[in-house]
Amino acid sequence: MNHPQGKTAALLALTGALSMVGAQAGTFPDYGFAPPKSSYPSPFFRLSQNYPAVAPGPSSMPAFFKQLPANFSNDFETWRTYMNEVKKYCLEGNTEVAWDVQKNKVRQWYHMPWQHYGPNGREAIHGLTKEAPIQPKQLASTQTGNGQTYAVGIYNDIGAYTIGQVWKDPQNPDPSYTSQPKGFPNGTVVCKALFADIDINTVPSLVNPVLWSAYTAKDFYSTKRAITKVALIQMDIAVRDTRVKETGWLFGTFQYNGAMTGKSGWDNLVPVGIMWGNDPKENGNAFTNPTPTETKINPALKQTAINANTKELPPTHLGWNGRLNGPVDNPQASCLSCHMTAEYQQLAPMNPTFQPNPPPVGSDEWMKWFQNIPAGQPFSPGTRSTDYSLQLSGALANFYDWKCNHSGIYADGKNACTNVKSLNLMKASDAPEQEVFKVQRSPDLEELQ
Ligand code: HEC
Numbered sequence: 001m002n003h004p005q006g007k008t009a010a011l012l013a014l015t016g017a018l019s020m021v022g023a024q025a026g027t028f029p030d031y032g033f034a035p036p037k038s039s040y041p042s043p044f045f046r047l048s049q050n051y052p053a054v055a056p057g058p059s060s061m062p063a064f065f066k067q068l069p070a071n072f073s074n075d076f077e078t079w080r081t082y083m084n085e086v087k088k089y090c091l092e093g094n095t096e097v098a099w100d101v102q103k104n105k106v107r108q109w110y111h112m113p114w115q116h117y118g119p120n121g122r123e124a125i126h127g128l129t130k131e132a133p134i135q136p137k138q139l140a141s142t143q144t145g146n147g148q149t150y151a152v153g154i155y156n157d158i159g160a161y162t163i164g165q166v167w168k169d170p171q172n173p174d175p176s177y178t179s180q181p182k183g184f185p186n187g188t189v190v191c192k193a194l195f196a197d198i199d200i201n202t203v204p205s206l207v208n209p210v211l212w213s214a215y216t217a218k219d220f221y222s223t224k225r226a227i228t229k230v231a232l233i234q235m236d237i238a239v240r241d242t243r244v245k246e247t248g249w250l251f252g253t254f255q256y257n258g259a260m261t262g263k264s265g266w267d268n269l270v271p272v273g274i275m276w277g278n279d280p281k282e283n284g285n286a287f288t289n290p291t292p293t294e295t296k297i298n299p300a301l302k303q304t305a306i307n308a309n310t311k312e313l314p315p316t317h318l319g320w321n322g323r324l325n326g327p328v329d330n331p332q333a334s335c336l337s338c339h340m341t342a343e344y345q346q347l348a349p350m351n352p353t354f355q356p357n358p359p360p361v362g363s364d365e366w367m368k369w370f371q372n373i374p375a376g377q378p379f380s381p382g383t384r385s386t387d388y389s390l391q392l393s394g395a396l397a398n399f400y401d402w403k404c405n406h407s408g409i410y411a412d413g414k415n416a417c418t419n420v421k422s423l424n425l426m427k428a429s430d431a432p433e434q435e436v437f438k439v440q441r442s443p444d445l446e447e448l449q
Pocket residue numbers: 129131151153190191192236237238251252253324325326329330333334335336338339350351388389390391392394439440441442
């Protein structure tokens with residue numbers, strides 16, 4: 001089945017399902033793009049959406065919280081134990097069920113709704129969303145062709161409680177639950193696995209790959225899909241921790257290096273690094289490294305710690321001027337830089353380069369994207385924060401696009417949203433009049449529209 005049919009199926013499922021009250025299995029669609037059942041007989045992806053209705057108690061606090069270093073240093077070795085423990089927490093019970101998280105026997109994990117929608121929406125095999133193109137030489141000097149990235153993110157019970165609150169009324173989601181004085185609670189953990197659709201023979205670190213079947217686009221810009229094999233390349237983590245004074249969040253990432261163990265497996269994920277702030281005063285550009293032949297670690301950064309073990313970490317490009325970013329991320333950005341723009345409506349682009357006439361690199365205007373914003377505080381005045389969750393801001397944008405633009409035009413020429421006054425989110429009342437940005441990972445995505 002190709003794109004338009006897949007989408008229609010999802011929308012039909014949705015219109016029927018949204019009349020139900022409260023979020024429970026079946027309220028939100030599972031996926032947007034499904035291959036013909038005959039070509040993939042195994043069960044399809046199911047969205048984990050039985051969000052806890054009561055806030056999880058202290059016994060749910062992840063044990064790795066005890067491993068947080070007393071002093072935050074840019075020496076990665078002080079973070080190694082912490083990162084190893086977070087990785088274990090993400091993978092325990094999940095690797096053996098290929099992230100069919102509802103079968104996890106160790107702990108419960110949940111998905112963000114409304115990621116099925118639109119041209120990048122979830123495919124039906126593993127619930128992967130289409131993320132970004134991979135540029136030639138982004139992963140290795142021998143990688144001369146293009147590629148694309150697919151991913152799936154999961155929330156622990158503490159974070160999922162907040163997702164359930166936001167979407168309690170599936171017809172009227174409410175991000176005041178992720179805006180100050182509220183927000184994702186202390187102990188929220190999000191893990192995200194990223195896969196590359198690329199000629200793995202050209203990327204040395206993808207030897208002994210972990211391969212998943214996925215229903216992917218023929219290439220990043222194509223609307224035609226086919227079942228292919230994609231290779232695990234990166235795993236991201238985000239942890240809400242009130243002890244982190246800069247932003248309230250820790251973002252870290254792991255990169256696949258199949259040479260580590262010499263055989264296929266998730267234990268080949270080696271740490272790239274961790275960050276807890278954007279180093280707002282560091283405005284140099286000397287360590288930006290889009291086509292890496294070595295990893296360039298910037299010692300001036302005090303709120304990013306990068307793994308300096310070159311036996312473990314393949315040459316990788318990191319983010320702007322050496323801030324943390326993963327191999328399939330944008331080398332002009334950083335994890336926290338993109339994620340702190342998460343708001344509804346999304347008035348701000350995620351990166352200073354994602355707009356016409358970007359400001360000069362390192363200028364005051366540019367540095368707005370490299371501040372430290374507290375958890376739950378929006379980037380743009382007049383909007384609601386989605387507390388560093390770009391899945392939530394994207395989900396809200398998808399929901400309102402469907403609700404307002406695709407559920408019919410009324411005889412008076414108005415759409416469903418202008419008629420239904422109770423939708424409190426369409427436009428933040430005090431938001432300035434300006435263009436609203438679609439949530440995107442790279443400007444190339446605009447070419448899809
Ligand atoms: C160019 C912007 C950008 C950069 C850089 C970026 N991300 Fe994201 N990230 C996104 C977008 C957009 C989403 C939502 C869609 C999705 O899941 O891919 C997302 C989703 C996530 C999620 C799922 C939960 C959520 O917040 O929505 C996690 C966890 C995450 N990213 C971690 C990271 C980490 C760790 C890094 C750095 C290594 C990073 N991201 C770098 C744009 C970015």
